[in-house]
Amino acid sequence: MSDALNQTPDQNEEADTFVLWDLRVETRAVAGREMVCNHAEGSYFEVRGEELHFPSGQPFPMYPLAALLPLLPAKQRPTDAADWMTTDTDIACPDPHCGAIFRITRIARRTFRHDDVTVVPMPSPTPSSGS
Numbered sequence: 001m002s003d004a005l006n007q008t009p010d011q012n013e014e015a016d017t018f019v020l021w022d023l024r025v026e027t028r029a030v031a032g033r034e035m036v037c038n039h040a041e042g043s044y045f046e047v048r049g050e051e052l053h054f055p056s057g058q059p060f061p062m063y064p065l066a067a068l069l070p071l072l073p074a075k076q077r078p079t080d081a082a083d084w085m086t087t088d089t090d091i092a093c094p095d096p097h098c099g100a101i102f103r104i105t106r107i108a109r110r111t112f113r114h115d116d117v118t119v120v121p122m123p124s125p126t127p128s129s130g131s
């Protein structure tokens with residue numbers, strides 16, 4: 001019936017997993033520019049799967065967080081070497097008067113299993129993709 005039934009357990013296990021990067025987002029100051037928001041140079045948070053992790057007692061302003069959020073899922077995923085999402089790491093503060101940037105660094109790869117993160121079934125493998 002399903003091609004998955006003809007695969008070894010190891011192949012099934014491999015096909016049921018995917019990898020995301022854990023990220024660290026760190027506040028940095030641009031030389032010669034004042035940070036006008038309430039940023040602390042070196043403050044950071046990390047992204048692990050769908051979760052944001054903030055160090056205990058360290059605040060992070062919501063306006064730059066709102067600007068950063070749309071980029072994080074793309075930065076978590078493996079990207080082509082020529083893709084700007086691979087090479088570009090610094091995001092400017094959304095306040096145009098502020099000299100803060102936020103550096104996104106890929107810090108570790110984390111493997112997830114499909115069935116652990118969704119109830120939507122994976123598509124059945126197709127024998128070939130000719131059309």
Ligand SMILES: [Zn+2]
Pocket residue numbers: 035036037038039064093094095098099100
């Ligand atoms: Zn700022």
